[in-house]
Amino acid sequence: MPINSARLYNHGFFLNAIIAAVLAGLPPAVAAADDILDCPLRDTPFSVDMPMMDLAASPEAKAVLDASVPELMQRIPAMFLATEAPALSAIMTLRGSTELLRMPMPDEAIAALNGKLGTLAITEEIKRTRCARYDNELPEFALSDASVQVLVFKKVNGYDHEEGGAAAAAAIQAMGEKNGWGVTLTDRAGAFNAKSLSKFDVVVWNNVSGDVLTLSQREAFRDFVEQGGGFLGIHGSGGDFMYLWDWYLESLIGALFIGHTMAPHYQDATVRTAVAASGISQGIDAEWTVHDEWYSFAENPRKGGADVVLTVDENSYKAEMSGISLRMGEDHPIAWSRCVGAGRAFYTAIGHLPEVYDNVQNLALLENALAWAAGEGLASCGAE
Secondary structure, three states, rough: OOHHHHHHOOOOOOOOHHHHHOOOOOOOOOOOOOOOOOOOOOOOOOOOOHHHHHOOOOOHHHHHHHHHOOHHHHHHHHHHHHOOOOOOOHHHHHHHHHHHHOOOOHHHHHHHHHHHHHHOOHHHHHHHHOOOOOOOOOOOOOOOOOOOEEEEOOOOOOOOOOHEEEHHHHHHHHHHHHOOOOOEEEEEEEEEEEEHHOOOOOEEEOOEEEEOOHHHHHHHHHHHHHOOOEEEEHHHOOOOOOOOHHHHHHHHHOOOEEOOOOOOEEEEEEEEEEOOOOOOOOOOOOOEEEEEOEEOOOOOOHHHEEEEEEOOOOOHHEEEEOEEOOOOOOEEEEHHHHHHOEEEEEOOOOOOHHHHHHHHHHHHHHHHHHHHHHHOOOOOOOOO
């Protein structure tokens, strides 16, 4: 599968945030499957636009880099050269690293380097190594007889929002008990097949980071959503530096992450609730305050047809990272919904700190969004 370099998104100038992420600690890698999976970059020629993990894991590719761009390789943080997931090397490219280190390469130099990398053989061992961070392990689900079934998925190949993810899962489980919904947790991407997904009404991506689905798993999930299923993405599920799957970024999330607050990292900010056509804003205060990490995006998701539920007042916090402004203007959406085929997709950028899952307004937002994504009670896609 060729890399579409125009869709590989990198925001490498956020070094301070990346260092902070690494210092927070990362859990051990998931074991590789016995067979070589149909992972997205399995057969793709080496290039500067693939995850650094795949370059660093190949002695031949790394030798080319060390010989061709020695100064750059000496200055690249060790965290970008990790060879096993989860690690930030899974969500950073060499091109992005040049931006990070203020060492931009001219187009002709990139072309020359890609020419050298492109001659390297893609062996069976390389394919196996590239696919090791994916899985095809089929979980066994013991579902209740609840009329609404929610699958909460948290697989991490990039940055692990460990505490926030645990708090989000607990909050959704509590909502399930309150509403009589069945809630199932998994970190196995093998759940993404037509038979398994057909058991669920909504799939929650709980702070997922890094590319995590094989090509066949992607196809099953896309069919699930477009044929009427629901999707709810939380915080880190829309906050990576690069994406390999256009449909996920453009149709489900609908906006490109460009960075988050850093100095200070976590801040109080004023959130405003819109009167959303989806009905997700019902019962939520018109204005409230949250203490969290605040995301910014390259474009307003309204341009892609999103129904905005929440905006954040940029005058209530310091919208800046490492001296770079992250302001989007007076209209800065942080939670929105979209219709995707016959299905429903909701994304919220709130959700880094575990404390936000104690915030009454945020809990109401997530509960309403889950009900909407499941097609329960609230106005849904295609409803008159």
